[in-house]
Amino acid sequence: MLNRYHLTLTTLTLLLSACGQTEKHQENQAAFSPENQILPKAQVLTKTETAASSTETIGQWAGDFKALLPCERCEQHVIHLRLNEDQSFQLNEVQRFKQRSRENNVTGHIQAVTPKITSSNQEPSASTADQWLLQTQNGRTYATIQLTAYGLELHLQQQQSQHAAKKVLLHPVENMQVSNALKHVDIQAEQVQSVAIKELNDPVITHDYFLTIHNQSDQTLKLNASDLILVDQQYHEYAAVIEPEFLLPIPAQQKQWIKVSFHYPASVQADVIKIK
Incomplete structure (x- = not known):
């Protein structure tokens, strides 16, 4: 991946x-x-060539994409999109409130947007060159996605979400091993496949991870940044950096998502996240 x-x-x-x-x-x-x-360049293609190009490009981007979003009317808003090589998709959208959660699951297939031809240069419009439609089983367009250098821009249709006025960037993610010492707490981790330079004179990278924490106990769970450590393949340990809004107590029998960062060199191979 x-x-x-x-x-x-x-x-x-x-x-x-x-x-x-x-x-x-x-x-x-x-x-x-x-x-x-790998992003396709604008070019004049026949309908058959366009379909083949669409299949090949989506196949290269098959995998999982996720975003943790701010939410004005809820506690958390999470979108998880899975793209498959056969051009099918599964989209899971969760809005978590204080006492309940709302979940929406959508499946369907991916359809390339027909390039718009301009009269001046007879080439596809740049706005549609890398766009695809997420269409449900009944053929209804649920959302539009566009490939970018950092992941997927997703734009839900107006009737689907109150966040439709803005585009959401979904980051590619990959499952990460977790060593969890907490009882009655299920924790899964995904590494965000995007990087940022911390210091130009020192190749240390800020690596982001999404953690899904399901507190299955009858007690409120309180995690601190010091409770999370990343261990690389050489057994070196790196401390976690967590923004305050992700350190709120997790009520009993509830699930929450947090973003955790670890600073380590680009050459380091992460092995496991340890939860004390």
Whole structure:
């Protein structure tokens, strides 16, 4: 899964090479140049060629995408989208309130947006070059997605969500192993496949993780940042950085999602997240 998101590595490589990094980084920069990006370029295609190109591109982006969103009328808003190689999808949207939660599950298939041809240059419009429709089983369009360098931009149709006025960026995620010492608490982790430079003179990266925490006990669960540690394959440990809004107590028999960050070099291979 990590090798599928070359565009994310492009941003990292360009920044490192700008600071006089090694020849290896320069080779990576050439390998991930705009000419080699997997996003399709605007070109005139027949209907058959467009369908084939759509299938190939979506196949390259098959996987899981997730976003933890602010919510004015609820405690949390989580969107999880799964794209499959056969151009089907599963979308799970959860809004968590203090005493209850609302969940919406949608399945269907992915349909490429027909490129718009302009009279001036007879090429597809850039606004539709990388767009796809998420269509339900009955053929109704549920949302529009667009490929970007950092994941998927998702735009729910107006009748589907109160957040339809703005586009949501869904980050590609990959499952991460968790060593959990807490009883009656189920914790799952996903690594967010996007990076940001912490210090240009020191190749330390801020790596983000999404944690799904289900407090199955009869007691309120209170987690601190010091309770979470990331261990790499060389058994080095890294402390967690958690924003205050994600450290609120988790009531008994409730599920919450938090975002956790760990700062470690790009060369480090993360192995497991330990929960004390």
